[in-house]
Amino acid sequence: MPRILLIDDDEHLAAPLASYFARFDCVLESAQRPSEGLAKLRAQAYDAAILDVMLPEMDGFALCREIRKESDIPIVMLTARGDVMDRVVGLELGADDYLPKPFEPRELVARVQTILRRQRALPAAAPAQRRVFAGLSIDLDRREVLRQGERVELTGTEFELLALLADPPGKVWSRDDILNRLRGHEAELYTRAVDIVVSRLRKKLEPLDCIKTLRNAGYMLAVGKSDP
Structure with a gap:
């Protein structure tokens, strides 16, 4: 059963959300302060985290940013205004998705479920579980990426984007196609999000320019083929 951590200082939000998540076989735990949330993330294993933007x-x-220093756990940001810049900043820092407040609990559950499915899923048309190129290795089973022999820490979204682009290499993927494959057809299209994730991935793959x-x-x- 997936375990989700909500970090939000609204004391009236956690209990009803936990009851709602339980209807979908998810355990939702909560923390009202960032320090408490970080301590829980370090002490226990969670499948995803939901962060409010406005916190003490x-x-x-x-x-x-602090979580991304230690973990690639999927993150959904809750933005009070639904401001585009809030979404951009959150995605640039490594969030996997966003949802403006006020929100419907069912939509939040759907966003989290989409991320969890994406974390578990492998590319549909990929019988080989390892993709090896010149300077780049992608292990689909272990969800591990090696750049020139050195392991690269990627978020779930970054890994899925790289795996998608490698299936097969040389195929051109439009922004809308990428959004539909990575975030689910029910997600709001937001093409700027793709540009942000691509930019993050490029930086992590440097000096490869692939x-x-x-x-x-x-x-x-x-990318070129790996030497035999």
């Missing part, structure tokens, strides 16, 4: 001690963006942008078309993985 530090805001949700700073908290997301993700190419095709103007008005999308993205592709341009």
